[in-house]
């Protein structure tokens with residue numbers, strides 16, 4: 001596998017830090033917990049979509065596109081970062097927001113909705129849950145073409161094989177850091193949503209024969225359904241990246257016990273995790289993804305899932321700008 005063969009824009013100058021979390025580890029009386037700070041990736045506010053966009057936007061530019069079109073939930077980090085990449089590249093951006101929770105979109109909300117406005121979004125189209133999102137994006141592409149412009153559609157979360165390459169690269173990056181630091185990790189834990197992050201990491205860890213089990217914590221779907229999604233995307237990404245071997249179904253683990261009542265709906269465990277990370281390590285999680293993923297990691301520690309001597313790496317995928325839209329849920 002040779003990722004240098006794929007055109008790539010660069011939005012983060014260096015590797016994101018890997019830091020120990022001694023206070024959290026002591027608080028839980030558990031294994032040695034570490035964190036990969038992908039919340040510090042480049043573009044406005046950071047987060048995992050930045051890595052995917054490095055490859056996706058390079059493809060858009062290669063095709064001569066002048067406008068990025070994408071889709072996400074009402075407080076989508078992916079939409080914020082796609083818009084930010086468009087600004088960086090001198091492109092326009094149109095967003096389609098899916099109201100997964102009816103009545104949840106408020107144009108004047110804080111968090112990412114404010115940032116869509118600040119970053120100069122060209123248009124925001126709100127559609128109900130269950131809308132054919134591919135068709136909604138195609139309608140935008142057709143509309144752009146009718147006025148002599150060229151749009152490039154990016155799937156939700158940037159989770160196709162090209163976008164997932166960003167997390168194949170992240171696996172290579174973190175293994176290099178692990179080697180330089182002389183710190184070998186026994187487990188990696190990450191949030192699992194539209195699956196590109198989980199699938200990309202899995203492909204990178206498989207391709208390098210790293211031997212580190214990866215556990216996804218779901219934010220939306222039941223375990224079997226999410227594992228199927230991750231496996232399918234990982235197989236497609238492996239083939240796209242030129243990996244000879246496949247991805248074993250057994251290596252895909254996506255636990256659903258911390259989803260709660262549904263996507264983006266708060267849980268007590270999420271609130272505990274967000275408050276605990278802030279007050280022990282000064283790390284800001286988010287209510288929709290990393291708060292639930294960290295709740296999963298904390299839950300696994302308490303269940304005795306890890307050995308006391310294990311080193312466990314949590315991949316922080318970002319999302320802190322959404323905190324400000326959840327004040328009522330998170331405040332003490």
Ligand SMILES: *Cc1c(COP(=O)(O)O)cnc(C)c1O
Nearest residue numbers: 077193194195197289317318319
């Ligand atoms: C999108 C997102 C995720 C989930 O990543 P996927 O690649 O969609 O599975 C996790 N954390 C944050 C903050 C996100 O915005």
